[in-house]
Amino acid sequence: MPMLTIVTVVLTTVWVELTSDPRLFRLRQRVITRDHRLIAAISLFIGAFVGRAILQKIGTAGTLGVGVGFRILSCFTWLFVPTKHGQERNTPPPTTAE
Helix, strand or coil: CCHHHHHHHHHHHHHHHHHCCCCCCCCCCCCHHHHHHHHHHHHHHHHHHHHHHHHHHHHHHHHHHHHHHHHHHHHHHHHHCCCCCCCCCCCCCCCCCC
């Protein structure tokens, strides 16, 4: 599958989820699901433009390095996600016995 098709599928998925939200046009009301989808769509466009600009300036290897750097940073941000109250990290949720 060519890379352009994969990017198009991701953008189409985000766009369809955004436009199919029943509370899309409730502009005076805060709708978290709609807002998150809108942020995702805008982020995809900004990321595409920034990625293309970086590719043009520093080339393929540098662009991949920048991408890897952002992935590593996003992995470290998971260390700061708060746990649910009363649960420790890396413990599975309790199961019910039948």
